[in-house]
Amino acid sequence: MQVFFSSLKADESHIYLQTKELYLCRMETKLFDSIIFGPIKSRRLGVSLGINLLPTNSKLCNFDCIYCECGWTDLKKAPKFKFHSRKEIKEALEYKLQHLLNQKEKLCSITFAGNGEPTLHPEFEEIINDTIELRDKYYPNSKISVLSNSLMLNNSKVVSALKKVDKRILKLDAGTEALFQKIDQPLNNRTLEWVVYHLNQFNGDLTIQTMFLKGVHKAQPIDNTTDYEVDSWLELLKIIKPKEVMLYSLDRPTPETNLEKISFEKLQEIGKKVEQLGIKTLIY
């Protein structure tokens, strides 16, 4: 079991899309104001250059996680979104990679994250293809990683793209349906069973990331660290068989303020149970 400590940070700048799958929230803080950000020293990925495919300064996601550092997802502001175009993204990434190479900077990872769910971008697969091309040209030893909530895994192009990258880091925050709905609040009627079924498309070649927390939301108690919840979550890991599991707890302000960080000792205790399944465990 490996244990890590550290932090993050943010650089540049659009396709209109209107669809019931997408939801928007505009916040004044905690949002990336550029396509490319960093590089940053990532707790999980080393020196990492971030790519934000979502609208600049707006959150766009099909989850509404109670702990999301980008704030609440706001359906009322949903009708129109302006994505960065594939061309803009490729140009911004190439410019930054050239600059980093000229400066002789080290780069471990090119990471898709940002203001929401990256796989919602309508040209996600094409952008992944461009990124692989540029990575091979400028930093052939760096890895391409995608942080995703898994809710677009019924889209064959998204799955195809995720299979091309080096690291798929996919969210699984609960072992029971009730808690999944309370913590992640999917906005398109997705169920935990649906998520697990679609995660199995990777035949275990994926990383699971789980946020552990407890508190209260809408007057309902939330705690995914109880024995029952952890055991249920472990049962899902047995089905998914991920290569590794990343455990973490709160590190930044959350939209639901009645939440508390889980102790390092508790994360270690949960991590030991994951390792007993023969799965590599990383704690942040």
Ligand code: SF4
């Ligand atoms: S999936 Fe990620 S971006 Fe979307 S609401 Fe949850 S934490 Fe925020």
